[in-house]
Each structure stands twice: as C-alpha cells, then as structure tokens.
Amino acid sequence: MKHSLTRNLKIKINSRSLSPADINSLEQWENEGGMTNSQVMFLASLSPLRKGEIFEVTGGDIHFENGQLYYEAEINILALP
DSSP: OOOOEEEEEEEEOOGGGSOHHHHHHHHHHHHTTSOOGGGOOOOTTSOOOOTTOEEEEEEEEEEEETTEEEEEEEEEEEEOO
8 A cells, every 4th residue: 555645845935036026916916815824834743855755746835924935835755765
C-alpha cells in the first residue's frame, strides 16, 4: 500500500521580480475577499523538506504576511531519502 505525506511549503517571493502594480493588485485581491493571512494554516509541527525528498505540488496560493509576499504550496512527498 502506497502512502503519501502531505505538507505545506512556504516560499518567500522576491518582490523585486513583481511590478508595484502587480503587488497592489494582489493586496487589493486579498482585501476584497481573496484568501487572508488568517485563513492560511501552516503546519509547524512538520519538519522541513530534507535533501533527497521527492515531492509533487498539488496546489497553492500567493499571500502576504508581515509585509512579505509568499507562495504557499501544498505538496505530497513521493519519496524519502
């Protein structure tokens, strides 16, 4: 029987790669009903990824936290080192 582990992976986005208009659009989207920071659950009890783990991304969202832009991806661990 094959088991997969599901985790959330939080990736900081370099905001210099986005224009100010892009950032304003994302902030406006959150303010008008997009996913808010309080709705995002981080699984702090899970250890971070380790070298050699193989995973697939099954979903994700871009959001702001403490003035920083992040992409939070939901991943399934397919293989452990």
